[in-house]
Amino acid sequence: SQKIEQNSEALNIQEGKTATLTCNYTNYSPAYLQWYRQDPGRGPVFLLLIRENEKEKRKERLKVTFDTTLKQSLFHITASQPADSATYLCAPNSYDKVIFGPGTSLSVIP
Amino acid sequence: DAGVIQSPRHEVTEMGQEVTLRCKPISGHDYLFWYRQTMMRGLELLIYFNNNVPIDDSGMPEDRFSAKMPNASFSTLKIQPSEPRDSAVYFCASSPQAYSNQPQHFGDGTRLSIL
Numbered sequence: 001s002q003k004i005e006q007n008s009e010a011l012n013i014q015e016g017k018t019a020t021l022t023c024n025y026t027n028y029s030p031a032y033l034q035w036y037r038q039d040p041g042r043g044p045v046f047l048l049l050i051r052e053n054e055k056e057k058r059k060e061r062l063k064v065t066f067d068t069t070l071k072q073s074l075f076h077i078t079a080s081q082p083a084d085s086a087t088y089l090c091a092p093n094s095y096d097k098v099i100f101g102p103g104t105s106l107s108v109i110p
Numbered sequence: 111d112a113g114v115i116q117s118p119r120h121e122v123t124e125m126g127q128e129v130t131l132r133c134k135p136i137s138g139h140d141y142l143f144w145y146r147q148t149m150m151r152g153l154e155l156l157i158y159f160n161n162n163v164p165i166d167d168s169g170m171p172e173d174r175f176s177a178k179m180p181n182a183s184f185s186t187l188k189i190q191p192s193e194p195r196d197s198a199v200y201f202c203a204s205s206p207q208a209y210s211n212q213p214q215h216f217g218d219g220t221r222l223s224i225l
Contacts, residue, residue: 032211043114043201043216044153051211089153093210100153 002028004101006090012107013080021075021104023090028099030092033066033073038087038103047088048075080108112136116202116217124225128190131220133202134183139215141208144177144187145201147219153201158208159185165208192224 005024013019023033031052036044050057050066050073057064063076073092077084087103115134123129135142143158157167162179170177174193179185189196199221203214 034213036213041218043203043218044214045216046213049211049213095210098155098208098214102152 002026002097002099004028004090004092004099006088006101007104010105010107012109015080015082015108015110017080019077019080019084019106019108021088021090021106023073023075023092023101025071025092025101028071028092028094029068030094032093033064034091034093034098035062035064035073035075036089036091036100038089044089044100077106082108082110084108114202114204114215114217116200116220118220119218120221120223122223122225123192125193126191127224128188129192129196129222129224131187131200131202131222133185133187133217135185135202135204136215137183139204139206141205142179142185143203143205143208143214144185145203145216147199147201156187160208194224197222197224 003026007022034049035047037047038044048059048064050064061078065074085107087105089103090101091098117132140161144156145153147153156169157177159179177187199219201216201219203216205214206212
């Protein structure tokens with residue numbers, strides 16, 4: 001069955017550093033992969049989408065990579081800020097389903 | 111632009127009672143999704159609609175759960191009778207398309223506690 005794994009531990013980093021979050025998937029061939037941010041008490045908010053034929057996508061301080069051979073996506077936040085503290089969900093998306101990963105909790109320490 | 115609106119934001123009720131959760135999607139979005147989020151199982155898709163028609167309800171846990179979409183601007187998720195294990199945050203999301211390059215837009219959820 002399809003399975004998605006994200007960083008098993010919460011991630012704590014110093015302000016100004018680059019945060020790197022990992023999303024691995026198995027038994028699945030997604031055509032797209034989306035990343036969402038979720039704040040406590042709120043619904044997930046869409047951040048970025050990358051297609052299977054794209055290696056990398058950038059938006060401001062965010063960068064996403066997609067390696068279909070490794071079945072992995074990396075999500076980077078450069079020059080991290082305390083306001084980036086949240087849970088980040090990856091969502092590999094095929095033509096008949098989208099499954100959300102369990103999320104990674106990121107804390108950026110001032 | 112109004113986003114997805116869910117009500118109530120919090121619901122506390124006793125086991126055995128009927129619970130009705132409500133959702134108003136973004137106008138013009140043809141797809142509506144209901145999810146449940148728990149610490150143990152994460153965000154799980156329960157059911158989704160296309161143009162008010164249920165397409166995939168394979169995620170609905172039991173017959174105690176039912177969902178309807180009587181028109182393009184309103185959907186309900188009902189649990190009857192409710193049980194303590196139904197306690198979770200329930201999200202509604204809408205999208206112009208399903209399973210494509212279109213993101214889903216989520217409401218802020220209903221936090222349900224069954225005592």
